Amino acid sequence: MVSLSIDSPGAKPVNTPTACPKSRRDDVSAEEWRARVDLAAAYRLVALFKWDDLVFTHISARVPGQDGCFLINPYGFMFEEITASSLVKVDAAGNKLDDTPYPVNPAGFTIHSAVHGARHDAGCVLHVHSLNGIAVSAQKGGVLPLSQQSIFVLSSLGYHDYEGVALRDDEKPRLVRDLGTNNFLMLRNHGLLTVGVTVADAFLSMYLFETVCTIQVRAQAGGGELVHVDPRIIGGAQQQAAQVTKGLGAGLVWPGLLRRLERALPGYDS
Secondary structure: OEEOOOOOOOOOOEEOOOOOOOOOHHHOOHHHHHHHHHHHHHHHHHHHOOOOOOOOOOEEEEOOOOOOOEEEOOOOOOHHHOOOOOOEEEOOOOOEOOOOOOOOOHHHHHHHHHHHHHOOOOOEEEEEOOHHHHHHHOOOOOOOOOOHHHHHHHOOEEEEOOOOOOOOHHHHHHHHHHHOOOOEEEEOOOEEEEEEOOHHHHHHHHHHHHHHHHHHHHHHHOOOOOOOOOHHHHOOHHHHHHHHOOOOHHHHOHHHHHHHHHHHOOOOOO
16 A cells, blocks of 8 residues: 655655554553554544545544553554554654554644643544535634534634644644634634544544534525524533533443444454
8 A cells, every 4th residue: 555645745655564463452551452442443433424534634542541652543544444453652743652564644643742732631632634624614704603513612612724734843832722722623724623531522522523514514505594503502512511411421422333333344443
């Protein structure tokens, strides 16, 4: 398999091993293995929901109990190919920390390292180039309060202006500033980003984010006058979310998502 990074202009093709990786289950702690399984599931779910952009976005997760260590995709693998064992452990600069034949793209970790470094509550950072997300990110008004789903996004949303492909370290402070304490970040002209304490939290947030953008694009395409949600309702969105999920947050839906994944794209947990 050969890939060329759009995040690294002029980069040489990367030859990606295609053999099934040896299981790492017995080589890592039970906590790390659980993180690997959840992260691999998130990659495959992104593919299943068709938010992936070939190999050109990333999802990262902290390694439990190992400060400064993160898991990320083997660069060049399609998201539906990723397994718990093929994920690569890296440091804050995106350098490999374990013995693996699979390459990583340090440039692709620029955004993730910035967020992980500033937000110690961010167990997972999820970034996509989804079509509807990019479409709304190109709109001056950004996310509009048009749907029930939008109130949850708008209650914790930041915006970051486009500065070109995210390769430069000097962009990190501005990205961190624009994210602030929010869980949703719209990257103008670029895509969507969510953070979560767990992989499940970041994934559910992205599901809401992309759903909101899809609804908005369709509502605008209808051509009629749009009805906005009362701003006062947005202020209570987080409390309403806790009630709806019975206080479980993403934990309410994650087991069902894994069952769906097992039916559609099994093997992520190998």
